[in-house]
Amino acid sequence: MLIPFSKMEAQGNDFVILELIPALKTNLPLNILAADICKNHTGVGADGLVILLASEVADGKMIIYNKDGSRAEMCGSALRCCASLLSGYTGKKELKIETDSGVKRANIKAEGIQVSLGQPTLIKDHIWVEGIEGTLVDIGNLHFVSYQDVLNGQEQRLGPLLEKHPSFPGPVNVEFVHPYSAKEIEMKVWEKGVGPTQACGTGAVASVFTGINRGILADEVKVNMPGGEVLIRKLENGEFLLEGPVTNVFNGVYIWKI
Numbered sequence: 001m002l003i004p005f006s007k008m009e010a011q012g013n014d015f016v017i018l019e020l021i022p023a024l025k026t027n028l029p030l031n032i033l034a035a036d037i038c039k040n041h042t043g044v045g046a047d048g049l050v051i052l053l054a055s056e057v058a059d060g061k062m063i064i065y066n067k068d069g070s071r072a073e074m075c076g077s078a079l080r081c082c083a084s085l086l087s088g089y090t091g092k093k094e095l096k097i098e099t100d101s102g103v104k105r106a107n108i109k110a111e112g113i114q115v116s117l118g119q120p121t122l123i124k125d126h127i128w129v130e131g132i133e134g135t136l137v138d139i140g141n142l143h144f145v146s147y148q149d150v151l152n153g154q155e156q157r158l159g160p161l162l163e164k165h166p167s168f169p170g171p172v173n174v175e176f177v178h179p180y181s182a183k184e185i186e187m188k189v190w191e192k193g194v195g196p197t198q199a200c201g202t203g204a205v206a207s208v209f210t211g212i213n214r215g216i217l218a219d220e221v222k223v224n225m226p227g228g229e230v231l232i233r234k235l236e237n238g239e240f241l242l243e244g245p246v247t248n249v250f251n252g253v254y255i256w257k258i
């Protein structure tokens with residue numbers, strides 16, 4: 001089966017995107033396709049598979065699967081990639097995108113794509129899991145955020161242990177964060193269903209949300225990740241904006257041997 005795709009990335013968080021608009025749905029077995037197409041050596045290679053469909057309530061609908069074939073509820077990087085594609089089709093600079101976590105707003109700006117991820121929910125602060133202190137945050141998907149004095153590869157060592165830990169209500173994305181100042185942090189991530197990635201948009205928002213709640217961060221923070229930086233802003237109504245550039249890397253056709 002031949003599957004045309006676009007390969008896009010946001011700070012190195014990379015996706016295979018199937019642009020299926022004007023279809024409203026697809027019958028492809030997306031979990032199986034995601035696990036095959038995202039493989040590094042025998043597939044296209046990516047952190048996730050994204051399906052861009054038409055929507056009855058927004059400019060488009062995003063569905064995302066992780067590299068291991070599990071479905072993800074939200075993804076800040078893929079949302080910005082979808083906003084960029086939708087803006088290309090429609091010419092619009094302000095868009096609405098339907099996701100598993102509700103309809104999200106996107107703005108195409110000169111500096112990059114800005115999306116609103118809404119108001120995160122603090123599930124529990126200062127919890128201890130496997131000797132690591134952190135905060136559990138829901139931003140459409142779950143994050144365990146741990147502030148550290150130094151980042152020394154904790155995501156590689158502890159990510160696999162924490163991702164599916166029985167202390168959590170479900171699998172979590174895990175972020176280790178070091179604050180440089182009230183306006184700048186460094187963040188390393190272990191994503192659920194993927195592993196260590198170059199960047200994570202929802203993880204960046206969860207990290208800043210945690211830092212603001214703890215009184216150590218300002219309302220506008222630069223987040224440095226291995227693949228690049230994003231800007232996070234908290235608005236007065238508690239909503240969080242995520243901003244950063246995305247790139248269309250290449251287009252291709254995947255030969256799926258199903």
Ligand SMILES: N[C@@H](CCC[C@H](N)C(=O)O)C(=O)O
Nearest residue numbers: 072075076077141200201202
């Ligand atoms: N692995 C995540 C989904 C992807 C998150 C993403 N990289 C982001 O930019 O937010 C999950 O399963 O929750």
